[in-house]
Amino acid sequence: MFHxxxxxxxxxxxxxxxLGWVGFWAGVILGTMMGLVFWTIGPLNVGMGLIGSLLFLGGGYWLSLIQAD
Known part of the structure; x- marks a missing residue:
C-alpha cells in the first residue's frame, strides 16, 4: 500500500x-521486551509490529528523498 x-x-x-518487514519484527520484539502489548493475534504483538513498520517505512522514505551531489 505504501508503494x-x-x-x-x-x-x-x-x-x-x-523496511516493512524489518520494522514489523523490530516493533514486535521491542514492544514485547518493553511490555507494550496491544492488538495481539495469539502470541504475535501485531499492534506494535504495525507501528514499527510504519515508522521504518516513513524513515526510509524520508531518507530516500536525500539527493547526493
Missing amino acids: LWKGGGPGKLLLYIL
Missing part, C-alpha cells in the same frame, strides 16, 4: 518491502 501511495520503481518496491 502505491508514494510510487516509485521496482527498487523502491523492494526497499519498502524490506
Whole structure:
C-alpha cells in the first residue's frame, strides 16, 4: 500500500518491502521486551509490529528523498 501511495520503481518496491518487514519484527520484539502489548493475534504483538513498520517505512522514505551531489 505504501508503494502505491508514494510510487516509485521496482527498487523502491523492494526497499519498502524490506523496511516493512524489518520494522514489523523490530516493533514486535521491542514492544514485547518493553511490555507494550496491544492488538495481539495469539502470541504475535501485531499492534506494535504495525507501528514499527510504519515508522521504518516513513524513515526510509524520508531518507530516500536525500539527493547526493
